[in-house]
Amino acid sequence: MIKDKTALRREIIKRRDGIPREVRQVKDSLVMERILCLKEFTEAGTVLLFASFRSEINTIPIIENALKDDRVVVLPRVDRDTRSLLLYSIAALSELQEGYMGIPEPPGDGDKIVLPEDLEFILMPGVA
Numbered sequence: 001m002i003k004d005k006t007a008l009r010r011e012i013i014k015r016r017d018g019i020p021r022e023v024r025q026v027k028d029s030l031v032m033e034r035i036l037c038l039k040e041f042t043e044a045g046t047v048l049l050f051a052s053f054r055s056e057i058n059t060i061p062i063i064e065n066a067l068k069d070d071r072v073v074v075l076p077r078v079d080r081d082t083r084s085l086l087l088y089s090i091a092a093l094s095e096l097q098e099g100y101m102g103i104p105e106p107p108g109d110g111d112k113i114v115l116p117e118d119l120e121f122i123l124m125p126g127v128a
Contacts, residue, residue, distance in 0.1 A: 009127045012127045013054075013055070013127060016055045016056075016127075017054070017055045019055065024055065025058075027057070028057050028058040031057050032057075032058070032061050032062055035062055035123065036062065036065055038121075040120075040121050041121050043120075044071065044120035044121035045071055045072060045120055046071065046072040046074060046114065046118050046119055046120050046121075047066050047071050047072070047073060047074065047119070047120065047121040047122075047123070048074045048075070048076070048087060048114075048119045048121065048122040048123065048124075049062060049063050049066065049073060049074070049075060049123050050075060050076060050123065050124065050125050051063070051075055051096055051103065051104035051105070052104075053102070053103045053104065053125075056125050057125075059123070060093065062123070063075075063093060064093065067090075067091070067092065067093070072089050072114070072118075073089060073090050073091075074087050074088065074089050074090075074114045074119065075087070075088060075090060075096070075104075075105065075106045076088075076105070077099060077100075077105040077106055077107075077108055078099060078100035078103075078105065079108075080100065086108070086113060087113065087114040087115070087116065087119075088106040088107070088108065088109065088112045088113055088114065089106070089112045089114050090106045090112070095107060
């Protein structure tokens with residue numbers, strides 16, 4: 001099962017990577033428009049988002065919108081010791097730094113940690 005899942009993930013990522021940039025940009029815009037219009041998103045004060053990595057949808061405009069609207073914007077950070085995700089708020093995109101496997105992450109400031117029960121909207125990447 002694990003090998004099958006790993007192979008499936010590789011295949012999906014390979015296909016996603018093969019989508020032409022122009023097509024991806026159009027689809028990114030459509031996804032962004034849908035998210036920004038969701039009642040669950042527009043009414044949420046604390047949102048968990050993710051910073052785009054490689055060929056994932058471009059989440060930067062969504063993050064920018066949430067910051068502009070003065071929401072608490074939360075992003076995951078990998079704790080390398082425990083190999084778990086911790087959640088941190090950011091006040092600006094400029095806070096992001098290269099993290100685990102090159103994925104943009106917030107700095108690990110202890111005073112900016114956010115508990116899962118405080119989240120009102122979650123946008124997660126997924127492959128398989």
